[in-house]
Amino acid sequence: MTITPELSAPPGTEPAERGRLDISSTVVRKIVEHVADTAPGTLRAQRKVAGLELGSSGSSAKVAVAADVVDIRLELALRYPGSIPDQVTQVRTRVTDEVLRLTGHQVRIFDVTVSGLRPEPVARLR
Numbered sequence: 001m002t003i004t005p006e007l008s009a010p011p012g013t014e015p016a017e018r019g020r021l022d023i024s025s026t027v028v029r030k031i032v033e034h035v036a037d038t039a040p041g042t043l044r045a046q047r048k049v050a051g052l053e054l055g056s057s058g059s060s061a062k063v064a065v066a067a068d069v070v071d072i073r074l075e076l077a078l079r080y081p082g083s084i085p086d087q088v089t090q091v092r093t094r095v096t097d098e099v100l101r102l103t104g105h106q107v108r109i110f111d112v113t114v115s116g117l118r119p120e121p122v123a124r125l126r
Contacts, residue, residue, distance in 0.1 A: 023103050023105070025064065027103075028070055028103060028105065029063045031095075031098060031099055031103070032061040032063060032095050032099065033058060033059050033061050033074075035091075035094050035095045036059040036061070036074055036076055036091050036095055037058035037059055037076075039091045039095075040087070040090060041079045041087035041091075042059065042076050042077065042078060042079070042087070043118050044077075059075060059076035059077075060075045061073065061074045061075075065105065068104060068105050069106050069107070069108040070099060070103075070105045071107075071108055071110075072109065072110045072111065073111045073113070074095070074111070074112050074113070075113045076091070076112070077114070077115055077117070077118055078116070078117055079118065080118055084114055084117075091112065092110050092112065095107070095110070
């Protein structure tokens, strides 16, 4: 005879007491990069090799998750001209709020490196 453990929690058990929730650092990193890429003033860089366009790349993040806190290192390019401190503050605020909303994790350290300043791309007529 095989005995299987009960998979459901007893009635009245609070959701937080029903089990663990682990959110991969990869998921947190992707959230950070997506939010940074969609923030006002940030730009995706065009990748070219020997004059051939290979697509674009956005911000790059490294995250460390420990318990319910996250340390973030973010590298991004910003639109020129524009106030670098103001744009970085907006990015930090948006990323911090969204990480908390989606994962429940507090951002403890948030380092930002501005790796480039680029003018807004101009659409070309063909």
